Amino acid sequence: MVQILDGRSVSKKILQEVKDKVAKAGFPVKLATIYNEENEGSKMYVGMKIRRATFAGLISVEYKVDNSWKTDDILRLLSKLNMDSSICGILVQSPLGDGIDESKIFNAIDPLKDADGLSAFNQGLLFENAKENYIVPATPAGVISLLEAYHYQFAAKNALVIGRSVLFGRPMSVLLTNRDMTVTLAHSKTPVDQLRQFAKRADLIVVAIGKANWFQFTDLKKDVVVIDVGANKLNGHATGDVDFEKVYPHVSQISPVPGGVGPMTIATLIKHTFDLAVFQQGEQK
DSSP states (O other): OOEEOOHHHHHHHHHHHHHHHHHHHOSOOEEEEEEETTOHHHHHHHHHHHHHHHHTTOEEEEEEEOTTOOHHHHHHHHHHHHHOTTOOEEEEOSOOOTTOOHHHHHHHSOGGGBTTOOSHHHHHHHHHTOSSOOOOOHHHHHHHHHHHHTTOOOTTOEEEEEOOOTTTHHHHHHHHHHTTOEEEEEOTTSOHHHHHHHHHHOSEEEEOOSSTTOBOOOOOOTTOEEEEOOOEEETTEEEOSBOHHHHGGGOSEEOOSSSSHHHHHHHHHHHHHHHHHHHHHHHHO
């Protein structure tokens, strides 16, 4: 029987744990979010994040930009937030708009306030598999937490990550490598026949290609686990990158869209913000 990896239920447990810790902490935890208010998808997603953050006891502040903003404008705003000791975590919701150098924006976030873990500094620590504490990119970290909640054993297995973005695919492949998996990182330019062979051998398949129902392979290991990171709209409905109905009968476990990785990303961001607040409190003593 195929098991659904329920990100909603797992994320609720994470949020409750954060809520309990915030209540006992004795100091405020504030998350600042920068987003383009002219992007409807960003408005909806940020709204979800703020509701979850409020549930967990965090203070949320929004900084809205629009299509008239330039990279330097956002950098000046980030500089102020970096210097504001009341801000524990900073989240920049992509996309910010045409012409914005998002790499420069992400890298301008103070690593000690980088709730999404997307700065080059934090990603460098991930690639180094550093021993000190650092923030891992939220969506890959959410995938790991979801798998761990179902007691997934990583070591000595084959993983296929499809999608090579700096925001997800590359850090995801490193996280799995750091857990002693043998990882293949594929992408939209990988030949289909080659990709089919990679999928056939994989114990874990993580799909983040950004195209609705794109992954349709069915010649898979009977105990394969499939993680769908897609967030597409198809005929007005949230749809993943995996053709769920086609792939579902051929796997042992699969994450749905919606209700899989999405809630885990939000819960992870909120947990990260609390973790950063705790670290900052220690630095101030």
